[in-house]
Amino acid sequence: MDNAAESLTSYHHGDLRHALVEAGVTLLQAEGIGAITLRKVAGRAKVSHAAPYRHFADKQALLIAIAEQGFQKLTVTMQAAVNQYTDNPRQQLLAIGEHYMQFGIAHPAHLTLMFGEMLQQEDDVLHEVARASFDVLLNAVTRAQQAGILKAGDSRQMATSMWSMVHGLTVLKGSRLAEQGGGELKEYVEGMLEQLLEGLATSS
């Protein structure tokens, strides 16, 4: 992050690994998973087609790195939602859902890569960054319980319910199975989430 100094026509790139991941993300957004090619990615980083092998064991490793980057972005996004509503746990939960969907709809191919194929892989690093995203939600749930907004009980399980619903909704929204009317995205997610929160509220 601090070696952006070297750039012009040096034999060594400086931060090729990072550049390759970013090139991959760009391709992913523009043309889908199938368009990610080691050679194209190398080309975009202005490097020979075999150079990526100095940083990734194989194509799969690059894809995993791209997925990781996605989870890191997602974590930042979700955390931003939390910070937006200090001391309002209920709003935090709704905002997390909204930001999650925004991310998923803005980057559908990235989300697909993150949760399809890659997460099924047995990669510890990937699962760790994925868990970091999950923990943002989990913490918000815990705070909501402490604030008396959600009933006591297995917070991890409640967080899983919410994540499931929001993730599923995001996927459906990416297809044509869930057509909303003209409503705003924010109202849409929040409406759905509130149905669930009602079942999770205190003194139900």
Added chain:
Amino acid sequence: MDNAAESLTSYHHGDLRHALVEAGVTLLQAEGIGAITLRKVAGRAKVSHAAPYRHFADKQALLIAIAEQGFQKLTVTMQAAVNQYTDNPRQQLLAIGEHYMQFGIAHPAHLTLMFGEMLQQEDDVLHEVARASFDVLLNAVTRAQQAGILKAGDSRQMATSMWSMVHGLTVLKGSRLAEQGGGELKEYVEGMLEQLLEGLATSS
């Protein structure tokens, strides 16, 4: 469907298209999406590597056909869940969720293919078979409303909520983000779904 008669060493295969899809499904289960290759699929059907082109415009078309087959199986599975509990709409909803998860956990790569990449494709036939699956749930929701088990209101939206939750849960279950205790799958889904149903119940 009725020309299973011709089989042994005839130049014409008889039902190659179908055989190719099945071969693809087998590969998908065994080795994941990346292992699906036109040539391997052709090989399994004992046919030359270019033969698939008489039935599919390109590899993408084969993948879509495989995804379609997945939705058809899913529809059958869900419908079986409904038939299991005639005149108990609430049990029908829970059973649909359970069967959905069973399918997704038994065939994770297939589910990934169906909802990733493929559904983002603009393919009308695929979206139709996907909608057929969705409609099984939608009908069950409608019946539950008529039976007074769910509150009146936008049934499509309620079905979307449930589908989202169950689908999301299935995806998480395929990763390591949602670790349940030793409990049965059935209890697990139903517990989650009941949280939601509570929010959707009449006179909430």
Added chain:
DNA sequence: GGTGTAAAGTTTACAATGTAAACATTGCAC
């Protein structure tokens, strides 16, 4: 019954891709 045509399959060819191996360059530790 013969035949000719379209559907279904095969062969050959080629470009794109992932990957291995051998070679080149360069920054940095000593």
Added chain:
DNA sequence: GTGCAATGTTTACATTGTAAACTTTACACC
């Protein structure tokens, strides 16, 4: 300074998707 390890490059090759030209076969029609 110099030598080595890290980082890139070149060359080579097997796999794959796909196009084109050719072959076989079922079946409609006379």
